[in-house]
Structure formats: structure tokens, C-alpha cells
Ligand SMILES: Nc1ncnc2c1ncn2[C@@H]1O[C@H](COP(=O)(O)OP(=O)(O)O)[C@@H](O)[C@H]1O
């Protein structure tokens with residue numbers, strides 16, 4: 001029992017790790033702030049493509065989505081970060097993470113937004129067009145708001161997944177929260193910094209998970 | 222173009238490391254199958270246990286599911302791999318990966334199957350109970366089969382997402398596809414092993430991604 | 446017309462009370478249904494008809510009172526509820542067929558799992574029950590492949606196959622398209638002809654006149670009036686009954 005406490009809940013080591021881990025948390029949030037909007041934008045484009053009437057565009061979009069849903073994000077990240085330099089393209093860890101997660105997140109957001117777009121009755125768009133609104137206006141003011149509302153819990157769940165995904169950035173030495181905690185662990189040979197990071201992830205994400213659960217139940221009933 | 226081929230699809234490198242990556246693929250497949258089977262079984266068992274609505278038990282299950290869904294799997298992998306040996310529990314890297322991803326998938330599967338159980342109409346319980354089936358029989362023979370059918374699409378998606386995470390094993394030295402590929406890449410000073418790894422993942426997972434799309438079109442889950 | 450055996454009660458309800466929270470749904474219900482008797486329950490929506498029926502196989506738990514089936518208590522501690530429920534068939538307004546099982550699977554499930562019959566015996570009993578409701582040829586169909594009327598007949602077969610002593614029907618035809626009602630009523634008539642004791646909540650007045658031995662009128666959680674169909678329909682004593690029947694006939 002004491003060994004467990006000393007190994008996982010060493011407050012002294014946690015206190016020492018705290019500044020670095022908090023700085024890492026800042027980087028984690030920064031990655032999210034960049035990658036979530038980018039992923040939403042890319043996802044929307046791919047979603048629109050996947051419900052388009054243009055056959056080629058539709059298949060290209062679906063191909064894009066399935067490709068990146070099948071490829072593990074860590075493989076993509078390592079390919080970009082460690083593979084591209086062999087071809088003379090050396091990216092910073094942050095750039096590599098941004099590109100890899102943009103591609104991965106776009107695919108997942110696209111799949112969700114596609115379901116949202118398909119859930120809006122066709123008559124909605126037709127009604128908007130019949131009042132003289134352009135295709136873009138119809139999308140922005142009529143179709144998309146309803147689509148987003150219908151899949152809001154899924155969009156939020158995916159945002160939670162993205163926050164968790166940022167931990168992969170530690171593999172390419174980007175100093176986000178897990179990387180910071182892992183660094184202190186490797187110096188102290190003690191797992192408490194990892195527990196600290198885990199605690200912060202919980203503080204960050206548990207409320208979100210609860211809220212999403214409530215949303216889902218409301219929609220189900 | 223030649224530079225590109227030489228870097229990413231170098232025939233000599235590909236030929237040399239293909240066997241290693243194939244070995245990695247076997248590891249990935251075995252781990253994936255085990256994780257899917259045990260994760261879904263454990264998650265379904267927890268959802269069934271929760272159906273008995275014994276307060277402390279349900280609360281424990283909810284807390285378990287919430288925590289395992291909120292934590293990045295990589296955090297758990299590192300905790301298990303680096304933390305446990307110091308308290309006298311040493312698991313191999315592959316075992317750590319298997320245990321962590323099974324626990325994570327079980328958490329998601331519990332929530333998904335539970336949603337299916339609560340979405341099954343009350344009349345199904347009543348019809349079953351009115352013919353004399355006990356609670357457990359009604360759950361097992363009437364409600365659960367419908368619940369599981371209802372949640373096959375989200376369960377499939379989640380199982381794919383989590384088996385893909387076997388790639389995280391590379392961080393602790395599991396000799397799976399990505400592990401083999403990164404080793405090969407550093408030996409060969411060439412990106413071709415990574416290309417091969419990406420291709421291997423696509424070959425393994427693309428069929429399931431496409432199948433999940435088909436399932437989604439065929440079944441409709443609760444509330445959709 | 447009546448095959449009922451007076452003095453041989455199959456189902457007895459004594460001083461039944463039931464509330465949902467502070468809302469009193471049933472007040473002092475006393476009711477006895479004789480063997481082979483068909484009793485019809487009428488009353489405005491919300492008067493507690495469903496709740497009374499559901500108490501009769503304890504899908505709702507009564508607050509107080511006593512319910513006996515063939516003289517054996519259904520309520521109280523030490524009752525083997527699942528065994529007792531085999532003696533009381535229930536037919537629901539919304540059928541509640543198991544969508545993942547075939548018609549045959551729906552009927553055999555309790556035979557095999559509760560009565561523990563071997564598969565062949567259970568299937569033979571199920572086919573016989575399906576035959577009685579005229580659906581022997583649909584045994585392999587799933588509920589989604591059947592019409593509403595056929596689904597309700599399978600649900601009747603599911604209850605019948607357990608050879609219950611009493612059958613409860615909660616508005617068995619009110620979820621059906623009008624042209625499908627007749628088939629279900631015909632099955633019910635046939636079940637009665639075979640001597641089944643039946644307690645039926647329904648607003649099929651013509652059927653009640655033809656087939657019921659007794660009609661009960663409920664309002665506000667109480668039994669307000671009862672008698673033969675001729676009495677209740679022809680010369681209702683209570684003003685509330687008259688008002689209800691007047692509204693029903695438009
Ligand atoms: N589970 C329940 N919880 C709270 N109120 C209920 C419940 N079931 C029925 N009620 C209420 O009890 C009253 C009687 O309902 P019910 O027995 O279904 O009437 P009927 O079948 O005659 O229409 C209604 O006011 C209904 O709203």
C-alpha cells in the first residue's frame with residue numbers, strides 16, 4: 001500500500017512536476033485550439049463533398065474520409081514527422097502534429113457532419129431556396145444549423161477524443177502535458193507525474209463527458 | 222519523382238523489411254482480435270450488471286466508464302508500463318497494451334450497450350415478464366439481443382477506433398506493425414518501412430471502415 | 446350464451462388500491478371473474494383500466510389488496526411470481542412482440558425458458574397455438590413481416606401457449622387499422638368458445654354486446670356500475686355511464 005502511494009501519489013514529486021505539467025497543459029490546449037477549428041472546417045468540406053450530387057466529388061470525399069479513418073493517427077504523425085525529412089521536408093513537431101491531426105480530425109468530423117446533413121429533411125432546403133436564398137445562404141442559415149444541432153453530442157464527443165489525441169504529440173517530443181509528465185517521470189523514476197497529468201485530463205474532460213451524456217439522453221427521450 | 226520513389230517506395234528496403242512488418246501485422250491482428258473480443262464482452266457484462274440497478278454497483282460502473290473514457294489511452298499505457306513494475310507488477314509491453322485497450326473498449330462498450338438497453342421499449346420487458354420470464358431471462362433472451370442489434374454501428378466504429386490504437390504500443394516497444402516499421406526505418410535510414418506500415422494498416426482496417434459504413438446504412442441506432 | 450360457471454371464480458380482486466405518487470389511480474376495486482366468463486371493462490381514458498389489468502399480473506405492484514388466481518394468491522410475500530404469471534396470459538395494446546424472434550420464437554420462448562420444455566415439445570405446442578389463431582403458415586415470419594392484426598394474433602398465441610387459466614386483454618384492437626380488427630375479435634371469440642376466462646378492456650361495443658357475459662364501467666379509479674351487456678348498454682343506472690356511452694355513440 002505504501003509502495004503504491006509512493007509510486008503513484010508522491011505529492012512532493014507532483015509538486016515539483018506541477019509547473020512543467022501545467023505548461024504542458026497550455027500546449028495541449030493550444031494544439032486543441034488550432035486543430036479543432038481546422039478539423040471542423042476540413043470536416044465540413046468533406047461532408048459537403050460526400051453528400052454532393054457530383055459523383056466524382058462524392059467518391060473522392062468518401063475515399064478521403066475512409067482512408068484517414070483506417071489509418072492510425074500515430075502512424076500518420078510519424079510518417080509526417082519522421083518520414084518526410086527523408087524527402088527533404090523537415091517540419092517542426094507542432095507543424096507535423098497540426099497536419100496529422102487536421103487530416104485525422106477532418107475525417108471524423110466529416111462523418112459526423114455528413115450524418116447531420118442527411119438528417120435534415122430535404123423540404124427544409126427546398127423551402128429556403130423557394131424564398132430566393134442562394135445555395136450558400138441556405139446551407140449557412142437553414143441546413144447547417146439544424147444539422148449541427150442534430151449531431152451536437154457526437155461533435156462534442158469527437159472534441160473530447162481530440163483532446164485525448166493530443167497526448168500522441170508527446171511521441172514527437174512536442175511539449176504537451178503528457179510529454180511534460182513523462183519527462184519528469186523519466187528523471188524521478190516515479191509515476192506520480194503521470195498521475196498528475198491523468199488527474200488534469202479528468203478535470204478537463206469528465207465534466208464534458210457528463211454534459212454530453214445528458215445531451216444524448218435528452219435527444220433519446 | 223525518382224527521389225520520391227527512392228525515399229518512400231525503395232524496392233530494396235521494402236523487400237528487406239517486408240517480413241518484419243508482416244510479423245508486426247500478425248502481432249497487430251492478434252492483439253486487435255483479443256482486445257475486441259474481451260473488451261466488448263466485458264463492456265456488455267458491465268451494461269447487464271448495471272441493468273439490475275443496484276445503486277452502489279451502478280455508480281461504480283459509471284465512474285469506471287467515465288474515467289476510462291476521459292483519460293487518453295497513452296496515459297494509461299505509460300502508467301501501467303512504467304508505474305506498475307515499481308510496485309512489483311511487471312507486465313510485458315504487449316500485455317500492458319492488451320489490458321489497457323481492453324479496459325478502454327469495455328468502458329465505451331458498456332456505455333453503448335447500456336444506451337441500447339435503455340432504448341429498448343418498456344413493453345418488451347413487460348411482455349417477457351408477463352409470460353413468466355425472470356428478470357435475468359428477460360434481459361438475456363429479449364432485451365439484450367435487441368439492444369446489441371441496435372448498437373452494432375456505434376460499437377463497430379468504436380471497436381475500430383480502439384484497435385487502431387494498438388499502434389500506440391510502439392511507444393513502449395510492442396513489436397506491432399508500427400513498432401517494426403520505426404525500427405526498420407531507423408536501421409535503413411529510409412521512409413519506405415513507414416509507407417509499408419501505413420499500407421498494412423490500410424489493408425487491415427479499410428475493409429472494416431467500409432463495412433461499418435454499410436452497417437450504418439443498414440441498421441439505425443437509438444435516436445437515429 | 447354464457448358458459449360461465451358461477452361460484453367458481455378464476456380471478457378474484459379484493460380491495461385493490463393503487464397510487465402513483467400522490468395520485469390515487471385505483472380505489473377499493475373488488476372484482477370476481479368466474480371460470481369461462483368474459484368480462485368487459487369500459488371507461489374513459491385515464492380511469493385506471495390498464496392499471497387494474499396490469500395489477501392482475503403484477504406488472505404494477507398494488508399498494509394494498511389481494512389478488513387470487515384459481516384461488517391461489519398472486520400478491521403477498523413468498524409467491525412465486527414467475528410461476529403465477531404462467532397462469533395469467535396478457536395481451537397488450539401495442540402487441541410487444543419480440544422483433545428479433547420469429548412468430549414461432551416468440552411463442553416458444555417462455556415454454557422453453559420458464560416451463561423448460563424440450564425444443565420439439567415447445568415447438569409443437571407453439572405451432573398448435575399459432576394454428577388456433579390461424580397463423581400456422583406464418584411461424585417463420587418475423588414481426589416486421591406481419592400485419593398489425595397478425596402480430597396481435599401471434600401475441601395472443603404467445604399467451605395461449607402457456608395454457609393460462611385467465612387471459613387479460615388491454616385494448617387489443619385499438620392500435621389496429623379498422624379492417625384488421627375483425628380477425629382479432631374472431632380469435633378472441635374462438636378463445637372464449639374454448640372456455641377461457643377473459644378480462645377485456647376494449648371499446649368494441651358491438652363485440653361486447655355479442656360476446657361479453659358481464660360489462661364493468663370504471664371511472665375515476667372505481668367500479669361505478671356493472672351488469673349484463675343488456676343492462677349496462679340498454680338501461681345504465683349511473684349518470685356517468687350514460688354520459689360515457691352517449692359520447693361513445695357520438
Ligand atoms: N407509471 C405511471 N406513473 C404515473 N402515473 C401513471 C402511470 N401509469 C398510469 N398513470 C396514470 O394513472 C391514470 C390511469 O391510467 P390507466 O390505468 O392507463 O388508465 P386507462 O387505461 O383507463 O386509460 C392516468 O391518469 C395515468 O396518467
Ligand SMILES: [Mg+2]
Nearest residue numbers: 494495496616
Ligand atoms: Mg389504458
